[in-house]
Amino acid sequence: MGAPEIGICKMEVESSMAKSKVFVALDPDRARGTLKVVSALGMPDLQGKSVLVKPNFNTADPPPGSTHIDTIRTIIQLIKEKNPKKIILGDRSGPAKTSKVFQEKGIFALAEELGFECLIFDEMPKDRWAKINPPDSHWMNGFWFAKPVLEADAVIGLCCLKTHQYGGHFTMSLKLTTGMVHSRNMTELHTSFINQRKMIAEMNYAYRPALVVMDGVEAFYSGGPVSGPRWKADLTFAATDRIALDAVGVAALKMHGTTPKIQGKRVFEQDQIKRAIELGLGVKGPEDVELVPVDSDSEAIAAKISSFLAK
Numbered sequence: 001m002g003a004p005e006i007g008i009c010k011m012e013v014e015s016s017m018a019k020s021k022v023f024v025a026l027d028p029d030r031a032r033g034t035l036k037v038v039s040a041l042g043m044p045d046l047q048g049k050s051v052l053v054k055p056n057f058n059t060a061d062p063p064p065g066s067t068h069i070d071t072i073r074t075i076i077q078l079i080k081e082k083n084p085k086k087i088i089l090g091d092r093s094g095p096a097k098t099s100k101v102f103q104e105k106g107i108f109a110l111a112e113e114l115g116f117e118c119l120i121f122d123e124m125p126k127d128r129w130a131k132i133n134p135p136d137s138h139w140m141n142g143f144w145f146a147k148p149v150l151e152a153d154a155v156i157g158l159c160c161l162k163t164h165q166y167g168g169h170f171t172m173s174l175k176l177t178t179g180m181v182h183s184r185n186m187t188e189l190h191t192s193f194i195n196q197r198k199m200i201a202e203m204n205y206a207y208r209p210a211l212v213v214m215d216g217v218e219a220f221y222s223g224g225p226v227s228g229p230r231w232k233a234d235l236t237f238a239a240t241d242r243i244a245l246d247a248v249g250v251a252a253l254k255m256h257g258t259t260p261k262i263q264g265k266r267v268f269e270q271d272q273i274k275r276a277i278e279l280g281l282g283v284k285g286p287e288d289v290e291l292v293p294v295d296s297d298s299e300a301i302a303a304k305i306s307s308f309l310a311k
Helices: 002-017 030-041 069-080 098-105 107-114 147-151 175-180 183-191 196-206 242-256 271-278 296-308
Strands: 020-026 050-054 086-091 117-120 129-132 143-146 154-164 211-220 235-239 289-293
Touching: 020 030, 020 242, 020 296, 030 069, 030 211, 030 235, 050 069, 050 147, 050 175, 069 086, 069 107, 069 154, 069 211, 086 098, 086 147, 098 107, 098 117, 107 117, 129 147, 129 196, 143 147, 143 183, 143 196, 154 175, 154 242, 175 196, 183 196, 196 271, 211 242, 235 242, 242 271, 242 289, 242 296, 289 296
Parallel strands: 020 289, 050 086, 050 154, 086 117, 154 211
Antiparallel strands: 020 235, 129 143, 211 235
8 A cells, every 4th residue: 555655645746846837928919929828838628618708908998908909819710720619708898888998999890700709798687697705705795797707618818917006006817807797896896995906816716717818018017007108028928827927927017117016015925916825716926937938039038027026
């Protein structure tokens, strides 16, 4: 009986040593950067599955205020290559009207061209929302979450690299989930200045994405989420782990120079990230993250960002 036990222990140690990979491309072209990082990470198995794509559509402001249509087109085309049963692009905007944002971004026309469904979450009836109560929640009575996200076989997120001046401090893959939560919950979120960032993390308890792509070709290093001073970073990232991805994004902002609220705390001490770790949503510290350059052009910037993960 002794030998098998030793083997099991060895496998457990090797598993614990595995790092969560975040892939990065240094490329000014969004479509090409997206293709590079997703190809390096690998698309999930989508054969015969329903796929929900969640963009960053608070408003229709130009990137990084919202997801660029080139990124959306590239992702939809990559998904279609995997022969899914259905593709849905869904969101709830705010403060802008969602249907107007879809129209201004050219999403309805793109849907007709590429053959996917558009879903306006805030036009769904009451029975298409599910009540979510995370453990030790900072929400008074949980929150209402879009059922189509829960029903999808795979969820793919498209976030942007930017700061958030209204309490979130930064808005990347964790904050992207806000558009999956009912507008009736937004007053509580936006007026909870102490717990807002923890509540943002808690929204992510409802689901796990199959893939998240973060557009950092241009980033807001201050202001945000719809406007602010821009950093032409030419970066695109991809991961399956939201904590790892946001940690890398925060490290990139620190490398460039960003707001005092971000600069004043270590990456893994940021409230969104700390609470997400408590909920078991991903990696626990910088030692668990590996930033992988997709080509030789991306190696130097990957090394530099990595150096800021633990600073």
